[in-house]
Amino acid sequence: MEVTGTVKNKHVAVFTFPYSSHPALLLTLTRKLASAAPTVVFSFFNIEKSNRVLFSGLSGCTNILRYDVSDGIPDDYVFVGKPQEDVNLFLAVAEDEFRRAVRVAEIDTGLKISCLVVDGFFWFAGDMATEMNIPWVAFWTAGACSAGPDEEIVDLIPGLESVRLGDLPSGVVMGNLESPFATMLHKMGRTLARANAVPINSFQELDPDLTKNLSSNLNKFLNIGPFNLTTKEKTSEHDEYACISWLDNQKTRTVAYICFGTVFTPPAHELVELAEALEETETSFLWSINKDSYKHFPKGFLERTSANETGKVVPWVPQDQVLNHVAIRVFVTHGGWNSVLESVGAGVPMICRPFIGDQHMNSWMVERVWEIGLRIQGGNFTKRATCRALEHVFSHSYKRIEALKDLAHKAVASNGSSSQNFKTLLEVVTGSTP
Template identity: 60%
Template structure:
């Protein structure tokens, strides 16, 4: 297939978790805004098969690259986490180079720009060799990006302070642009754990490369973290916040749709009364915490919609399902259409792991949060939610107990104890929606991105 007279952009994904669909979100917006550009989208066969119902999608062409797993083992093989990431990184650079050559041959046009997941730090060198722009995409928030970028600075401060402060002590100016945070809320790859692991090493190499990027993209909006945004804008070329994605993308209905009738059930509940509970597709609290959370819901008689997989449901207290679901004030489903659920007028609080997509979806819907974080950027996000934006609370002690969860539910849902939390989340919601509207900050940043990708600014 030869497409002459067109621009050709190579898109490199990090084929794990939510990274490929998030980058495809950006590419679909770019493809719509720049129909004269062909986008070659490189990801593993697993993700391409899931993301593309057909092998071609308008001006977006999927190409499979190896995920590093030995041929023939398939995805049922229990090679997960750091081990699988290590296998992928071992072949990634050559795989993407091979993919670019194949795409250029197919399209008949040289690649003129690379849009990549920033974890793929080596792609900056490839862009340099090709003498083309390199656009790096960070899938999380500005606070975690800043934490990783300032890894060396934070490690120096930790070495200096570790004998005189506790991990839960609040440290001023630990991250530039953030007045206060704790060491315990920093992503563990910065100062804890195996700092020589493939994942930690990848993140550190990313830090050394990202300042060379022609543009750095973030799924956020400027008004959420103005001080962090200003600080990072001084460090990066074209620091572009172009989200929240859930407010700018027309999502196609999921194949799962609403099989469990969540929305019709929510229609029967009182306004702002329901706790929506979901910890994403990766995180599940241990059995004793599931019990504590269930007991707190019963104790406070809080109406709830709980997205919980079938395997985890067996850990709930004996009789809990019968006592709560038969009388209509509780509903447990294996999957829920989260964006639609959060937008429903009956939702009063989101009990969440604090993953970045969930945080933005909750802000976009104006729903306060109760956070039980697990790993990665989640503790940092929870800190921002409770202490910086003040639109939610972290669960007391970091894990669910009956007492702590009862207190959090009553604090967030009770109007008598409201200290302005609901007003603050509504204010952030308004700012988020304005940012993606006509002449909003995210809308303007996206126009700059289109210019970079199409070569209009070069």
């Protein structure tokens, strides 16, 4: 592989956890760093399937090199449906694969690795960095809040006083604590404090007490987001399904935007309950969901809501534009960290239906700590619970979300806290003051 442009004097290796939203976030961070440090080579290591999607049509940042590592899945392997089956296979080979790929990248570029920037999950990066005598940065892709009896309130650390044990990600204090994934989490917990810096996609004004506590326990705990406010493209996303023009014809703050990301879809019976609640409450809605799920809607639902223009169902939307449209009143979401930040950045309250991992904790924080939305009662969609949630959000003023929106935008301004923290991170990664 060849790096074009100016002469390069440093070489940074980026290790990606290749599942969910992790790779895209790591690439976003890498692009920000590469743009700010054009004399540094960034070798980006990820499984081929994920890399193929990420780098498709990617332009700019010629100092980023793509390297594929094995996903650990044998050619003749047949999946049997075990939890986190693909993740566990990858984890079994991850360290060896990254070590092998690093040697290849050093030969390709003629530059020794000068810093490791890794997904916070990769505990072994600390040992690698020690062996190589270089700094390492552990990027935490979830919120700061994600670092017994389901209803028990526990005083974990300052800033998390109101979090329930039942909302901690499975594998941390419950579930299968012997699985490779759980083992990874526990090893990560023991090594994270050794990292030279721990950047996070958030802004410190969102969780000031938690930020203060983590800063006292971690080296350079750096809020450098929200990324959705710092990496907006100069041109608008293509609106293939004319969502914006449809929203233009809706009244101000009257539309529920519904999307559960690209990975999660509620089970069929919940889709029915949610659809019936929308019609029962006469709520206008824009719903982004894969076409395979259309068959689960109540009979005539798509036709009725389309005919009276109260609803629009599409397989994809330009989410940033949609959330920032004046017609949007509420975001019905799975509570993933990226979605929460996008909603905060747009000043839109949320109705959360979490599925796995940190989504439960994020949703709890949305409702009980930040008070910028609510979780669906009972944890899943029923017609009654959904009607109540929609009626509550549409009848209440969520002033806190507007305040957090302002703080988020100030954080990413030129002299904001996130912008200043990014400069500190850049200094750690490049070994010099920008």
